[in-house]
Amino acid sequence: MNGERLRLMRVGPLDLAPLDSLAARLARRLRLSCDVLEETIDASFAHEPRRGQYHSTALLDVLARTHGERGRLLAVTEHDLFVPILTFVYGEAQLGGPCAIVSMHRLREEFYGLPAREDVLQDRLEKEAVHELGHTFGLRHCMDWRCVMASNHAIDRVDLKSAGFCAACRKLIA
Ligand SMILES: [Zn+2]
Ligand SMILES: [Zn+2]
Numbered sequence: 001m002n003g004e005r006l007r008l009m010r011v012g013p014l015d016l017a018p019l020d021s022l023a024a025r026l027a028r029r030l031r032l033s034c035d036v037l038e039e040t041i042d043a044s045f046a047h048e049p050r051r052g053q054y055h056s057t058a059l060l061d062v063l064a065r066t067h068g069e070r071g072r073l074l075a076v077t078e079h080d081l082f083v084p085i086l087t088f089v090y091g092e093a094q095l096g097g098p099c100a101i102v103s104m105h106r107l108r109e110e111f112y113g114l115p116a117r118e119d120v121l122q123d124r125l126e127k128e129a130v131h132e133l134g135h136t137f138g139l140r141h142c143m144d145w146r147c148v149m150a151s152n153h154a155i156d157r158v159d160l161k162s163a164g165f166c167a168a169c170r171k172l173i174a
Contacts, residue, residue, distance in 0.1 A: 004032040004072065006133070010040040011059060011077035011101065018104065018125065019076055025126045026074075029163060030133065041066070043079055056081040056092040056101055063099045072136060074129055075101040090128045090152070093135035100132035106155065124155070127163045134165065137173045142166060 006026060008019050016036060023034040046058040059075065067073050081089050081103040090107065093100035107124040109117045130148045142149035145157070147166035152158045165173070 004030075006030070006032050006034045007037055007067070007071065007073045008034060009037045009063075009067070009073060009075050011063075011075045012040070012043045012054075012079050014040075014076065014078050014104075018122070021122055022076065022125055022129060025122070025163075026129060026133070029126070029130060041075075043077065047079075048082070051082055052080070053082040053088065054079040055083070056089055056103075057083055059101055060092055060094060060099050063101065064094060068098045072098045072133070073100070074133060075099070076125075076129075077101065077103050078105055079103060080105040086153075090158070091132040093132040095135050095140070096138045097136035100129075100136050102128045102132055107158075112155065120159075123163070124158055127158055127161060130163055130165075134169065134173070139165075139169055139172055142169055144168070 008023055019036045023036050027034040043054050043059055046054045048055055063073060063075055083089055091102035104125060108121055109115060127148055134149050139149050141151040144150060144166045146162050147169055148161060148163055149169050150161050
């Protein structure tokens with residue numbers, strides 16, 4: 001990943017501020033240069049009214065078609081994401097790249113009826129972003145619960161794991 005370029009992009013309405021701090025964290029952790037794009041895409045085509053959620057695979061397809069050629073891209077959204085077989089996903093990625101998407105929706109303390117905490121949100125967003133980017137680098141899920149590539153479907157498991165790769169995963173992407 002050294003020296004590689006990553007682009008962050010908003011999907012749907014979202015402030016630039018959380019992306020700026022995520023970009024700084026990802027640049028440091030993954031040692032790549034990270035730009036935040038000004039442009040956004042409207043996700044309404046991926047909205048599933050019965051579920052009140054957005055289909056992440058449909059979003060990824062469009063992102064790959066419109067932005068995939070220019071290299072690795074991580075999309076960030078406030079929308080709640082799903083794939084048909086699961087009630088929700090924190091994010092989704094194309095295995096082996098170039099595109100990934102993460103949702104902030106279920107990373108917020110407010111989603112669980114708790115007061116907002118910016119530090120908690122940023123930590124979770126970094127972990128889920130590194131996780132999905134790990135998939136774009138070809139990594140699959142890891143059995144080590146401390147590894148960022150551990151598969152999580154509950155927020156307390158996200159909080160337990162680290163934002164870094166275990167030794168085995170690090171070796172795979174080196
Ligand atoms: Zn995963
Ligand atoms: Zn691992």
